[in-house]
Amino acid sequence: MTAYDNNNIFAKILRGELPCHKVYEDEHVLAFLDIMPRAPGHTLVIPKAAARNILDIKIEDYLHVARATHRIAAVVKKAFEADGVTVQQFNETAGGQVVFHLHVHVMPRHDGVALLPPASRKEDVKVLESNATKLAAVLKDASR
């Protein structure tokens, strides 16, 4: 298997070298908005541990991602008044992976509304800011 590349985009986001619209962070994971959302509120959950994908991540690190994904799924559903949530995670090029730091897509879904194709368009920064604020507010409420 190809080795983990420290210079992938999400590693740079984790090191603060590139910006992101943060939704949630703890010592093990970071959740932030996808810049090319397939639905409004499309969030990515990533481990802080260096892992290329599900094929090399340590189970303990994966469990932190699973726990955060469980929480973020409920938060995106509430914040966007969604009817459902799609959770996806791709592994290696053949599996649909483009960025090689493990990430889970969490996308709020509404009845009858299709997802945009991957990487269709870069979202407006103001929209991302507003959606991140909306999600953080619901998360804060849920933590009380």
Ligand code: 5GP
């Ligand atoms: P995957 O590797 O699972 O196919 O998808 C990678 C995802 O990362 C895509 O949904 C894409 O829109 C998102 N993405 C790519 N570059 C960036 C970036 O610089 N910032 C953020 N927030 N998302 C990104």
